[in-house]
Amino acid sequence: MIFPNPNAPTSIYLELDSVKEILDNNPDQIVIVDEAYIDFADASAVSLIDSYENLLVIQTMSKSRSLAGLRVGFAMGQPDLIEGLVRIKDSFNSYTLDRLAIAGAEAAIKDTAYFKATTGKIVKTREWTITEMRKRGFTVLPSKANFIFATHPDNEAGNLYSALRENGILIRHFSKKPIDNYIRVTIGTDEQMHTFFHVLDTLI
């Protein structure tokens, strides 16, 4: 079993008690939690690793560590699970991370002050963005990620996506039901979000 927490694209965070329930109900099944966005949320399931042999937590440097261009992720679990991954990896490629990626990733993990400052800023901008969206009549799901998922009663999501695009703002819209009337907006800097709302106000 595998699920993202916080979820994508809904941005909703599942509390650790609920994660525990899933682990308890599936003792013979691996449970993989994809925590790509966890640093913008609350507690990681990493604290449960000692208690659950069936838990694998996967995180990435692409979001909270600003290294999407470097390609570094990591998984955490009990040693038997890690060995399973190593077996598969070594059958394909001994060197999946290059020297530059390793050097950059190490430095990113070590610089906790910078990490705290930037994730803190994004969370603050997110909360402000949600308030501003709701003021404009959007329904916004309760986000614990670095993006929001929102829908408007009078403005079709696909149209909003196209109109924003024409004005130089790129957001995401999935045309698959049941999420086809939602837009997904990544949280940018305060300045970027101000521009976003400035343009949005000419469209809705």
Next chain:
Amino acid sequence: MSKFWSEAAKRCEPYVPGEQIDDSDIIKLNTNENPYPPSPNVIREIKEEADRKLNLYPSPTVDRLKNEIASLYQLSPSNIFVGNGSDEILAFAFMAFFDKNKKIR
């Protein structure tokens, strides 16, 4: 569709990532990237490493990075696997832990 494709290649329905446009006038809020650059230490370390040993293979076990991650979460390095983005790790995990027809409760 090519006659050279395997059954697996035919069956795939690839995820379409958000667009990557190299135009600095565009505000990119479509792929959940971080709007801030990485720590300046990251850039410095990458530059220094580039000046050092690119003629040599990297560590196949990536021990130093594993140690850093382990201490971040109070785990042991034997609890850590590192890979080329979480996408790759997810792909490995599917191969390592998932079998066809296994039921979930």
